[in-house]
Amino acid sequence: MNDLGTLEPAGDRWRLRFSRDLAHPPELVWRAVTDPEQLAAWFPHRISGDWTVGATLTFTDPLDRAPAFHGTVLACEPPELLEFEWGTDVLRLELTPRPGGTTLVLLDTLDERGKAARDGAGWHECLDLLALRLDGVTELWLPGREWAELHPRYVAALGPEASVIGPPPGYEPS
Template sequence: MDAVRHGVLNRFGEQWTIRFQRELGHPPDRVWSALTDRGELAIWFPTGVVGDWSVGASLSFPFPDAAFPAMHGTVLQLREPRVLEYTWGPDTLLYRLEAGGTGTHLDFVVTLEELGSAARDGAGWHEALDLLETVLDGAQRWPLGQRWAELAPSYRAAFGPDASTIGPPAQWSAPEA
């Protein structure tokens, strides 16, 4: 596994975060579009997104095929095209974009409600960010969850047993490490 692309688990007081950093070969405006455009989100993000991108706005996150109940959230920060933060169910997602090099540095931080979901969510967000890159690059995508089983064992090993107590959706089951 590419350690640079792997999420890093951090503790801040009683809160746990997973931080991902990616170098994307596209300008911030293009990356911003992939983070906020409903059509592009449908390709890489794990749920749909319903609502306005404005601070304080309520969001709804319906799952494809209504596999799970929709989650809800609120837009916390929006500074186009540099910062986007919102709650996604019980978690908080923060995207920071910075122009540099040949494109954009993406700093993505997930603040978790529960440590036990860190390995599951780390593998899921890793795959989602890989899919984001496919959107940006115009490459062929794969069904979300297809690579989760491949990524999950390395996240369980890196994050440890306390961060691995909450498992995946049944359709994404992975062999135990």
């Protein structure tokens, strides 16, 4: 299992930071973070829209637990940088070539510190799914299955102030 993400202040907001060394070239990782079919294997919502700065994205839950919502593409510099609004959060994916592959950094800027443990566990699992997908594993689970195991680790690591908001209705792990 990969190291836990970290939480850091970001002005009047908070930022979760994750880093993964992937054994794949940036172009392959870029497709995994922008192609709708590949995103469906690891991202918690289906994304429709164009990866063009200023474009509107629509996020829909594959299990129909919540209504669709929208975001805006803030930056898109293939194959190095993708940044977009996801609800009240801003997600930023940075891809840096390294010998033997790519370092992927995911930054999730949160408006509420209290959901950091919840979202940290979620993104941790999603990034694990992304790595498996890139490695050619085709039998993957929907994001959320490993959340219940990861969440207590994030609560312990990030503290009680980062753990006051649990999963939204309909997202409780089974």
